[in-house]
Amino acid sequence: MSSQHAAPVTERDLVALAGYAAFAGLLLSPLRHYLGPMKKVSAAKNERDSFPLSTYPMFSADRKGRVTVPHVVGLTAAGERIIPHYFHFGAGGLNQVRRQISRGIREGRAADIAQCYADSLAVRPQAGEEQIVEVQVVRARFLFDEYFNGDTRPVAESLHAACRVGGTAQAGPGKALPRIKETQTP
Structure with missing residues (x-):
């Protein structure tokens, strides 16, 4: 059996990987508003909207149907x-x-x-x-x-x-x- 070797990791690969990681972090950053005790989360959610996961009262207020x-x-x-x-x-x-x-x-x-x-x-x-x-x-x-x-x-x-x-x-x-x-x- 012949053994196949993967191409060595280049600097360009590392830059692309870092870019993907930064993009994923940016997409997931609104989730930080939902960390912690519920009382703290409820109080903080109206201070700053976290689009695309909006907590703005117009969209998130409980209207009880x-x-x-x-x-x-x-x-x-x-x-x-x-x-x-x-x-x-x-x-x-x-x-x-x-x-x-x-x-x-x-x-x-x-x-x-x-x-x-x-x-x-x-x-x-x-x-x-x-x-x-x-x-x-x-x-x-x-x-x-x-x-x-x-x-x-x-x-x-x-x-x-x-x-x-x-x-x-x-x-x-x-x-x-x-x-x-x-x-x-x-």
Whole structure:
């Protein structure tokens, strides 16, 4: 049998190996944020984002499978729920209007929001909004699993104001949403 010898390791091979090791270290460096006691990791994760393993709260906050959304709902005479277009309240885009509605509810101006929507719907309803006879400013809680499986109804809702289209807005009770009990999966 002939014996085969490997080529000797050259300086070029060592440079390439060092480059690969440095690249692997760079790729694995975000994992350093997950070392140590959980309390320390939880506190430190919001100090500095570790992309691509992001710990930014927008991506990592535990929402317990639910979200509460302040919004405006239109009701038809038959009780059907229609979400009116955001331009009835503002022209800054959906997210800006959503934030304005949220702030308005917090500041106790839900009746003004309902009045603005009702007045706009009376003058220029969009296609599909002609049937709306009343608008309500609500905070609604949705469960992710139910919502994304097709059941888009809220599991809890708090009325902050209501206004008939062409009428005058009335403030609602704006009570806190009931707590949802955590369910244990077997």
